[in-house]
Amino acid sequence: MQRFAIFVTKSPYDSRNAESALRFCEAAITAGHRIEQVFFYQSGVHNSSTFLDLNTDEINMCKRWSEFKLANDVPLNLCVTAAARRGIVAEDQKSKPDSNLAAAFTPVGMSEYFSALNENAKNEKDAASTIKSIQF
Amino acid sequence: MSAYLLIISTHAPYHSSFAMDAYEAALGATNVGLEVRFLFQGNGVFQLLSAQTPAGIQHKNMAKKLKALPLFDIEDIYVCSKSVALRFEAISGQNHAQNYTNEFFEKISISDELEAQIVNEQELNILMANASHILRF
Numbered sequence: 001m002q003r004f005a006i007f008v009t010k011s012p013y014d015s016r017n018a019e020s021a022l023r024f025c026e027a028a029i030t031a032g033h034r035i036e037q038v039f040f041y042q043s044g045v046h047n048s049s050t051f052l053d054l055n056t057d058e059i060n061m062c063k064r065w066s067e068f069k070l071a072n073d074v075p076l077n078l079c080v081t082a083a084a085r086r087g088i089v090a091e092d093q094k095s096k097p098d099s100n101l102a103a104a105f106t107p108v109g110m111s112e113y114f115s116a117l118n119e120n121a122k123n124e125k126d127a128a129s130t131i132k133s134i135q136f
Numbered sequence: 137m138s139a140y141l142l143i144i145s146t147h148a149p150y151h152s153s154f155a156m157d158a159y160e161a162a163l164g165a166t167n168v169g170l171e172v173r174f175l176f177q178g179n180g181v182f183q184l185l186s187a188q189t190p191a192g193i194q195h196k197n198m199a200k201k202l203k204a205l206p207l208f209d210i211e212d213i214y215v216c217s218k219s220v221a222l223r224f225e226a227i228s229g230q231n232h233a234q235n236y237t238n239e240f241f242e243k244i245s246i247s248d249e250l251e252a253q254i255v256n257e258q259e260l261n262i263l264m265a266n267a268s269h270i271l272r273f
Contacts, residue, residue, distance in 0.1 A: 042153070135271055
């Protein structure tokens, strides 16, 4: 079993980047591997917006990630600074009454991702426990 | 060989947010004690030019920001020599610039305040092969 941490950097619709990331996650889990977390950085934060509004025959990545989390209980973390810069806000942020951040996603600092990799570095001798970081 | 995260910065400083995103990711990683090494490749080498005057477009000077990297324990900084060579030739109009590295470094800020290692292709391969993780921006 391999442990993975997934780093998503592109907006949905503009590119297939996030779709590839999600399919990778699903395939990895099916194959018996573990996804420790999915982290959204740069334009990847747009995956978390409840304002995504697509035609019925198109893929709504916010819904797809939310379903993925429900089925597999994988943390979906997003960089709170990258999100704020792109107009993705949680309810309690900056006293904004409205939120467009989907409930499945957790706004965190970047350190959340790197802490996982750092823990990895400390356990390096135990190869089975190491986490592989995959950037999409 | 100690475990390290290699951050590769490949974009020019002001056209997009990539340069800042790479910089902020590096600070986030070093902040939790992860060893970070930083590589400038492709158009990323333009971040190192000392003659940046971004005040006119209301941006902060990237080269000045980069000088702070050692203060955050990021001391292993690398510059891809091939990327510098290609761009120096393009800017100067000189083909086969003999001393492109020296001349380029007269123009960039790292010579005094930010120590960087110029790496060739083979050294780059080793740097990447030995990294525990790589993030490219």
